[in-house]
Amino acid sequence: xxxxxxxxxxxxxxxxxxFQGAQAIRAADLILIPRKGENKADLAGxxxxxxxxxxxxxxxxAYFDVPKRRAKDGYxxxxxxxxxxxxxxxxxxxxxxxxxxxxxxLIWGDPSLYDSSLRIAARLDPHPSVQVxxxxxxxxxxxxxxxIPINDLGAPYVVTTGRRxxxxxxxxxxxxxxxxxxxxxxFQSLRMEDYDIWWxxxxxxxxxxxxxxxLADVAQDILNTRARARSDHGWIMDIYLLKKRIA
Numbered sequence: 001x002x003x004x005x006x007x008x009x010x011x012x013x014x015x016x017x018x019f020q021g022a023q024a025i026r027a028a029d030l031i032l033i034p035r036k037g038e039n040k041a042d043l044a045g046x047x048x049x050x051x052x053x054x055x056x057x058x059x060x061x062a063y064f065d066v067p068k069r070r071a072k073d074g075y076x077x078x079x080x081x082x083x084x085x086x087x088x089x090x091x092x093x094x095x096x097x098x099x100x101x102x103x104x105x106l107i108w109g110d111p112s113l114y115d116s117s118l119r120i121a122a123r124l125d126p127h128p129s130v131q132v133x134x135x136x137x138x139x140x141x142x143x144x145x146x147x148i149p150i151n152d153l154g155a156p157y158v159v160t161t162g163r164r165x166x167x168x169x170x171x172x173x174x175x176x177x178x179x180x181x182x183x184x185x186x187f188q189s190l191r192m193e194d195y196d197i198w199w200x201x202x203x204x205x206x207x208x209x210x211x212x213x214x215l216a217d218v219a220q221d222i223l224n225t226r227a228r229a230r231s232d233h234g235w236i237m238d239i240y241l242l243k244k245r246i247a
Contacts, residue, residue, distance in 0.1 A: 002094070004103050004128040006117050008110040008135015011237075012205030014050050016136045022054040024133050030100035031059050032093050034066045043235075047106045060100070062093040075163070083116055087123035094124075103128070108237075110135040113159070114180050138239045139178050141203040145210055148198060150241070152176060162186035176243045185223055187242060192216040194245055201229055201238035215242070 005024050010016020025031070033047050044063070051058055067089065069082040094103055111117050111132050121130050139159065143150050151157050158174040162182025166189045171177060179186065187197060195215040199222050202208050209229060211222050222240075230236040 001126060002101050002103050002128050003131065004105075004121055004124070005131045005133060006111040006121065007104055007106050007133040008137075009047070009050060009106045009108065010136040011109055011138050011141045011203050012046060013141075014046075014053060016141075016204060017050055017054065018133070018135070021133045021135065024104060024131075025051055025054050025059070025106075028059045028102050028104035030094070030097050030103045031061050032090060032103065032105050033061055033063050035063050036066045042233075043108070050106065059104075060097060062097060064089040064093045079116075083120050084123060086116075087120045090120065091124055107135065110137045113137045113139065114161075136204070138180065138203055138237070139241075142178075142198065142200045142239050142241060145200055145203055145208065146198045146212060146241075148241075150176065150178065152243075165189060170244075176241060178239065178241050180239050182238070182240075185219075185226065187215060187219065187240065188223075190215070190242075192219055196243045196245055197222070197240055199238065199240040201226060201236055202233075203237075203239060207233065214245070 005028065007021045007024050009021060031051060033044050035044055051061070067082065067085040070078050094100065105117060107115055107117050109115060112134070118130070118132070139150065152175045155175040156173060157176040157178065158171045159178045159180065160171060162179055162184055165179055165186040166184065170190065192215040196213065197215045197218060198212045200208065200210045209225060211218050211225060226236060226238060
């Protein structure tokens with residue numbers, strides 16, 4: 001039996017790594033690093049850089065290819081099957097190093113916020129002892145970059161996905177909504193003159209891009225900037241916060 005530690009590493013700035021995270025990296029015998037294709041090779045490279053910065057004797061690194069997600073049978077079933085496939089890749093990588101007692105994964109952001117590493121870990125057989133080291137989330141990095149609070153006084157806020165914004169609209173009674181995992185710029189489905197937006201891409205990284213303002217005024221700028229950045233880098237990670245405007 002082995003221990004599995006999921007280490008939140010923040011959103012691309014190596015300084016986001018906590019002392020606890022650094023200690024967990026140094027304690028690991030084996031670290032798994034995902035490969036998501038050539039266009040995202042710098043994400044693997046950033047993990048390698050973090051490991052090198054905090055260790056004198058780096059642990060063994062095992063790479064695994066992330067399978068593609070299929071959604072032809074529905075979103076939830078597609079995600080469920082995808083998690084099964086990823087768990088199998090983890091298990092294969094770990095099995096190739098039978099002497100590793102402490103295994104770790106470096107999780108982008110935090111393992112608890114719109115990340116499936118805990119669900120995938122639960123599928124491993126035999127099931128390891130799982131520990132979590134919290135990290136800075138994309139939402140924290142976004143609000144810090146724009147120097148704004150996530151909530152209004154005494155008011156609720158919602159963290160959701162672009163898919164749900166498109167399908168269900170604004171989630172009342174929230175005054176602010178943080179939108180993650182949105183490759184479609186789903187704010188376009190809303191009545192844009194009713195909202196302000198704080199948008200960020202590559203938040204926390206040296207490539208960070210920030211745009212804010214009335215949604216109706218800056219939406220096209222966000223669309224153009226996002227498309228250009230995706231073309232330049234081959235990938236993009238972005239997040240945004242919406243707030244209802246007072247009539």
